[in-house]
Amino acid sequence: xxxxxxxxxxxxxxxxxxxxxxxxxxxxxxxxxxxxxxxxxxxxxxxxxxxxxxxxxxxxxxxxxxxxxxxxxxxxxxxxxxxxxxxxxxxxxxxxxxxxxxxxxxxxxxxxxxxxxxxxxxxxxxxxxxxxxxxxxxxxxxxxxxxxxxxxxxxxxxxxxxxxxxxxxxxxxxxxxxxxxxxxxxxxxxxxxxxxxxxxxxxxxxxxxxxxxxxxxxxxxxxxxxxxxxxxxxxxxxxxxxxxxxxxxxxxxxxxxxxxxxxxxxxxxxxxxxxxxxxxxxxxxxxxxxxxxxxxxxxxxxxxxxxxxxxxxxx
Amino acid sequence: xxxxxxxxxxxxxxxxxxxxxxxxxxxxxxxxxxxxxxxxxxxxxxxxxxxxxxxxxxxxxxxxxxxxxxxxxxxxxxxxxxxxxxxxxxxxxxxxxxxxxxxxxxxxxxxxxxxxxxxxxxxxxxxxxxxxxxxxxxxxxxxxxxxxxxxxxxxxxxxxxxxxxxxxxxxxxxxxxxxxxxxxxxxxxxxxxxxxxxxxxxxxxxxxxxxxxxxxxxxxxxxxxxxxxxxxxxxxxxxxxxxxxxxxxxxxxxxxxxxxxxxxxxxxxxxxxxxxxxxxxxxxxxxxxxxx
Numbered sequence: 228x229x230x231x232x233x234x235x236x237x238x239x240x241x242x243x244x245x246x247x248x249x250x251x252x253x254x255x256x257x258x259x260x261x262x263x264x265x266x267x268x269x270x271x272x273x274x275x276x277x278x279x280x281x282x283x284x285x286x287x288x289x290x291x292x293x294x295x296x297x298x299x300x301x302x303x304x305x306x307x308x309x310x311x312x313x314x315x316x317x318x319x320x321x322x323x324x325x326x327x328x329x330x331x332x333x334x335x336x337x338x339x340x341x342x343x344x345x346x347x348x349x350x351x352x353x354x355x356x357x358x359x360x361x362x363x364x365x366x367x368x369x370x371x372x373x374x375x376x377x378x379x380x381x382x383x384x385x386x387x388x389x390x391x392x393x394x395x396x397x398x399x400x401x402x403x404x405x406x407x408x409x410x411x412x413x414x415x416x417x418x419x420x421x422x423x424x425x426x427x428x429x430x431x432x433x434x435x436x437x438x439x440x441x442x443x444x445x446x447x448x449x450x451x452x453x454x455x456x457x458x459x460x461x462x463x464x465x466x467x468x469x470x471x472x473x474x475x476x477x478x479x480x481x482x483x484x485x486x487x488x489x490x491x492x493x494x495x496x497x498x499x500x501x502x503x504x505x506x507x508x509x510x511x512x513x514x515x516x517x518x519x520x521x522x523x524x525x526x527x528x529x530x531x532x533x534x535x536x537x538x539x540x541x542x
Numbered sequence: 543x544x545x546x547x548x549x550x551x552x553x554x555x556x557x558x559x560x561x562x563x564x565x566x567x568x569x570x571x572x573x574x575x576x577x578x579x580x581x582x583x584x585x586x587x588x589x590x591x592x593x594x595x596x597x598x599x600x601x602x603x604x605x606x607x608x609x610x611x612x613x614x615x616x617x618x619x620x621x622x623x624x625x626x627x628x629x630x631x632x633x634x635x636x637x638x639x640x641x642x643x644x645x646x647x648x649x650x651x652x653x654x655x656x657x658x659x660x661x662x663x664x665x666x667x668x669x670x671x672x673x674x675x676x677x678x679x680x681x682x683x684x685x686x687x688x689x690x691x692x693x694x695x696x697x698x699x700x701x702x703x704x705x706x707x708x709x710x711x712x713x714x715x716x717x718x719x720x721x722x723x724x725x726x727x728x729x730x731x732x733x734x735x736x737x738x739x740x741x742x743x744x745x746x747x748x749x750x751x752x753x754x755x756x757x758x759x760x761x762x763x764x765x766x767x768x769x770x771x772x773x774x775x776x777x778x779x780x781x782x783x784x785x786x787x788x789x790x791x792x793x794x795x796x797x798x799x800x801x802x803x804x805x806x807x808x809x810x811x812x813x814x815x816x817x818x819x820x821x822x823x824x825x826x827x828x829x830x831x832x833x834x
Contacts, residue, residue: 255728262730263645269637270646273659273704276697280669283676339572347566348573360576365816367758369787370587370809373794377802378586407576437562458664465666467761468787472794492668492761499671499765505680517672521665528664 284521287514294508300515306478306489308498308509315519317478321488322523325399325470328484329463332403334456337410341452344411345418346440357412364408372472375401380473387485393475396484401473402466406459413458417451418444450538454531461527465520467492491520587813591806599807603773604789608800613808615772616789619688620757620815622776623785626692627699627756632749634696635703642704643711644733663701670698671765679766686767689779694766695759699752706748710741743830750823754816760787786812 292300295313303314340360344353379397384390421444429439445452475487476497489497495513503510594608602612638659646652674694684690714737722732769782770792776783786808793805 259728259730263641266637266641266645269634270641270655272634272697273638273662273700274655276673276700277658277662279677280665280673283673284669287676336572336575339569340576343566343569343573347569356573356577359580360573363576363580365754365820366583367760367787367812367816369758369760369791369794370583370812373790373802373805373809374583374586376794377590378582404576404579411573411576435558435562437565438558461664465668467666467668468791471761472791492666495668495672496761496764499675499767513675514672517669521669524664524666525661528661532660 280521284514284518287511288518291508291511291515294511295515304480306494308512311508313508313512313515315491315516317480318489318491318494318516319519320480320482321395321470321474321478322464322490322492322520324395324482324484324488325402325466325474325490326460326463328396328399329403329406329466330456330460332400333406333410333459333463336403337407337455337459338414338452340407340411341414341418342440342444345415346436346444357415360411361408363405364412366405368405368466368468369472371401371405372469375469375473390485391475391487393473393477393487394485395474395488398470398472398474399484402463402469405466405469406462409459409462410455413455414448414452417448417455420451421447450534453538454535457527457531457534461524461531464527465492465524467496471496491516495520584813587806587809590803591808591810594803594807595810600811604771604784608798608804611793611804613786613789613811615775615784616786616808617811617815618775619768619772619783620785620787622688622783623692623695624753624757626689626779627695628749628753630693630696631700631703631752632745635700635749636707636745638700638704639707639711640733640737643708644729644737659701659704663705667698667759668761668765670694671762673697674762674766684780686769686782687780688776688783690766691763691768691783691785692779694762695756698759698762699756702752702755703749706752707741707745710744710748711737713744714740743826747823747827750819750826754819754823757785757815757819758787758812760791763788764791786815 300313300315302316303312304316305312305314306317344357348356375397376392379401380390380392380394383394383397383400387396390396425443425447426439429443434442470490471493474490474493476489476493477487478489478494479486481488494516498509498513503513599612600617601614602610603615605611638655642652642655646655671694674690674697678684678690678693679686682690718736718740719732722736727735763785768788769784770788772782772784790805790808790812793801793808
């Protein structure tokens with residue numbers, strides 16, 4: 228009797244254990260099935276973000292264009308939303324002026340830095356200078372804006388006496404300084420990936436270092452270099468705080484860099500900080516300008532991707 | 543005596559070598575320009591702001607007089623923002639990376655997600671501000687609150703975190719994964735117990751660098767309505783808030799010269815926080831950098 232009961236008890240124990248184990252296993256299996264689904268949901272967030280951006284820009288822009296005609300928006304040459312004039316040209320002009328100045332600063336300096344780091348500097352120098360140069364890219368843009376307004380503008384004013392406090396020149400110049408590391412770093416990567424055998428071949432033919440740079444390295448790295456420049460331009464187009472702080476808030480269709488201008492981004496900030504009521508035409512104009520800006524940068528990014536994919540030299 | 547021809551060649555060679563030397567100096571100088579401006583910027587900020595920097599400055603709320611103004615609300619606001627951003631963006635970002643690296647089938651949809659993340663990284667931050675304004679502020683009806691700002695920033699740095707996490711996950715060697723499978727571990731067990739622990743230093747480094755980008759971002763926060771004058775700390779996710787860059791922007795825009803110094807002091811605090819975050823990232827990288 229006793230023995231039988233005991234063994235029965237043990238049997239039950241074992242059965243319970245098996246049951247438990249089964250449950251545990253099915254719990255584990257359930258996790259195995261749920262996890263990929265959860266991860267896919269998370270991955271979908273980035274797609275939803277893009278969809279959300281397109282949705283909001285399009286929907287509110289359509290709201291805007293039911294009040295202001297698309298034609299007037301893109302052909303008008305006067306931007307003064309508070310008195311009902313919505314010609315976006317001055318804002319685009321301001322953005323292009325800033326971008327042009329920034330490019331003129333960043334491309335020569337960035338490229339020369341890249342050549343120096345990749346071809347002339349030894350390993351030790353490069354390992355110190357490159358990260359330090361990249362610090363420039365990590366400084367918050369509001370700090371650059373402060374620097375442009377309180378230091379660069381007064382400095383320029385000592386050369387150009389009739390330079391206003393707010394002007395495109397110092398804004399664009401500082402945006403240029405900010406994007407130097409982008410040009411330098413990405414171009415340097417492109418030059419670094421040119422195989423040494425090509426350089427050595429040129430040296431063997433008696434070329435100087437400079438001739439190797441211009442006739443071998445630069446042509447071989449050209450796609451990467453151009454992609455880096457296009458990406459930097461795209462950054463300059465979308466740059467907000469520097470131009471908001473230093474370049475002014477005067478929509479002004481001019482190519483005179485000493486004047487105060489307003490970029491697309493600066494207008495968005497101005498309208499968002501002002502008393503813009505939800506649903507007003509000015510509120511919608513934020514999105515119409517935002518969409519124009521988005522299209523500009525998107526086209527730039529697509530060009531950069533196309534160039535680096537299409538013209539990549541494989542070694 | 544060298545012949546005429548040989549002399550010509552020698553002259554040309556000297557010219558080529560000389561040009562090489564001259565341009566080398568020019569390239570070096572161009573590199574120095576960037577560094578000089580970096581030094582100038584730090585020098586300028588330090589000399590302008592150091593006079594206003596004190597414990598009171600760090601512990602004071604914004605005030606109408608420059609002598610009494612402080613960055614406390616901005617500092618704490620930024621810390622709260624970063625906590626939200628870190629939680630949201632790291633969970634979503636790392637999950638996305640694991641999905642893309644370990645689960646995603648090689649098809650058009652996966653490729654679409656990849657390209658999409660690449661393009662999101664190139665969207666100007668102010669456009670993310672407009673996204674946040676439509677969805678978080680108005681559609682979800684959060685208003686100009688901490689959670690609206692935090693979620694907007696989280697989406698902004700999501701692509702950076704995904705890319706960093708992908709690299710970290712990818713760099714885990716296949717051998718130790720296979721060893722785990724060989725011991726009978728399931729896919730998720732392998733990911734949770736082998737891949738993630740090995741990838742955590744890389745993920746942390748990337749996350750801190752992404753957060754240090756977020757903490758300096760100003761434009762999107764302006765759009766989603768961070769306040770400039772706040773005299774209390776945010777008490778809930780649905781409270782009004784401010785952040786360091788917003789304070790700095792506000793002070794920079796004031797015409798009186800004293801405010802420039804107040805802004806300068808704010809920038810010193812902001813840069814100090816950035817320096818600390820980046821140092822932690824470097825420390826983590828150096829400490830855990832081992833060849834697997």
